[in-house]
């Protein structure tokens with residue numbers, strides 16, 4: 436074997452070692468990166484987010500537990516992972532807004548091709564007290580892209596969502612448009628009737644009102660928006676005609 440053939444073989448061998456090393460390092464790095472990514476979305480919750488025709492709003496990371504951040508939600512949705520807290524079973528069949536009155540029913544058609552997911556109660560002026568209709572644990576008290584300042588109360592798999600609270604301007608945005616006057620914090624156990632905040636028009640709201648929404652969550656973490664007049668919340672022993680209250 437002459438010298439030049441030997442040289443070529445050495446060069447080919449060196450290239451081979453380099454290629455092998457490149458792939459080994461790539462696999463190692465890929466493994467490290469994969470471990471840093473958020474875990475897979477809980478299958479049932481993901482199916483709900485993808486599948487429900489009633490989901491409205493837009494994806495905003497504060498509405499999701501950490502594992503959901505970065506996921507693109509088809510059609511837009513807001514979602515709070517249920518925590519299955521069981522608090523006192525108190526309930527009040529009464530308009531949750533001080534001096535409030537019905538302004539929109541559950542299921543009303545809305546521009547954009549969806550149906551209203553809750554019941555709206557108007558408020559003659561801003562900053563009227565909002566009372567929790569159901570006792571339980573506060574699992575969210577903060578800003579939501581679609582609902583503005585929002586409180587979520589949970590009890591035994593039911594979620595009561597109270598949105599558009601004071602204060603700030605209306606508009607769908609991930610950035611708060613004003614200071615919140617919410618009076619509860621996540622983890623608080625409250626009774627029905629407790630004041631959680633005041634009326635406003637934050638989020639997707641064209642006037643001062645409360646958006647009151649109910650979801651029932653199953654053991655797999657799948658929550659379905661419900662007609663509030665058709666469900667039994669914790670402590671509730673007969674149906675409440677939310678749209679007939681005065």
Ligand SMILES: [Zn+2]
Nearest residue numbers: 553554555646
């Ligand atoms: Zn509403």
